[in-house]
Amino acid sequence: MITLSTISQVEMPVDVYKDANDRFRTWYFPSHDFTLRTLWTKFLVVGTQRVINGSASSVFDIHVDKIDMQWAEKLHEIDYAIISDGHWFFRKMYLYEGDKLIGCVFCTDTNVTNVGLSFAIRRAFQTALKFVNGCNECRDLITLIRTFSPAHFEHGTWNDGGRCNRTMPLSEGKVNLGGTEWEVRNVQVEEVERAMMNGWKRYRVLDVTKAMLMRADGHPGSHWNNNGMDGYNDCVHWCLPGPIDAWNDLLLGVLKKEPSLH
Template identity: 40%
Template structure:
């Protein structure tokens, strides 16, 4: 089983790893020392679990690796594979793919090796395009890679966008997530950019489903949206840092407390059972 995506995909993978570790301990068979690219083998079950860090899914080049984390200009090659995962994914029976939050930053979009536009790049000689332009093409390319791999016969799960819960401001303008309990259904909902990203994901998955059928490949929707919208209590807020760190920004994107993110794997395990039957 392989997880492809950003740190939220790694969150789910780590949750599943902890669940499996209550039964047996795996062997670390990672091919690199990079903690973002890990692989574990469960000898008792002949089962491999892997994580491929690829927050943009496609080939991406950081133009300023030493720059600020939230404002780096990325060159995204929208029609090219990220070989970090694409070159190894054929061997897996199940692939869980997701991406989202890294697309909010400045990006220059390339297609056929040429610049076609950008998002927030602040360059007057480049056509301005929306974040959704790059986002849609990234997912389309990722799914196209999977359907085009000659020896890939696995099931692909799209784990949908994990909702953020910033209140009282944006992430960099005093927003926080101080709630300690779930909210009632309808009290919060997916809206704005998050809703557009979610709908784009689903549309591209349906497109991949149609293409995959021609080869007998299966694409499944692991939709966590509705269950997670009502869980603003699961984020670390400003407790996601060491006490000695001088960090004032709250984290209302990642998940810290047990419960919410474990639900993703409850859904996944049930869907795996359904595939079996």
């Protein structure tokens, strides 16, 4: 986890809180009077999983204009927020605004417009950053957007034979800056720039996408006999030391530029 792995080398934290699903966590470092929190959300905005034939499906109803308060309600208690999101949007979704259906993603419905992945992510980030801008109690908050980090599935997706078993980084020339991952990254950066122009809050970008596109070797994949997900390779949740550790260096570099830290 970004930051926790770095700080815990100096001081072991007090495990203050963990919810039943291990999604909301709080750690406290007494000697540094520093609190670290993880606030979990699928889409930044309200998303409801559809139940089909009595079972949870992989289809979601997303209200792109309604913030997910489970994470957002805690922002006024935080000095620095790192927002990262994207992978949950890679599934069939129906989008609503003002409680009216406005489109879908990864769908083939004849009577609903497929608005595309980037539209859904853009609207979710717009709503999230609009909430930050309107948070009167968040006046000193610095919000950092960590851009999209690819999963590097090859020869299929997570549930149809995809794998991430490369052992060497890609060269810069082999990185695809025209693919979906880069498109998602551009949407995120554009919305941060828009928020900076239109708001009085402080925003920063942790732009990790290009560097992470090169690190296709960063996933354990089949090299650790990962069969925990019904035999599927997990190229998202587990990473080897190195690539994600670099995010800490980037975060520290960005924070060092903040006047409040000098």
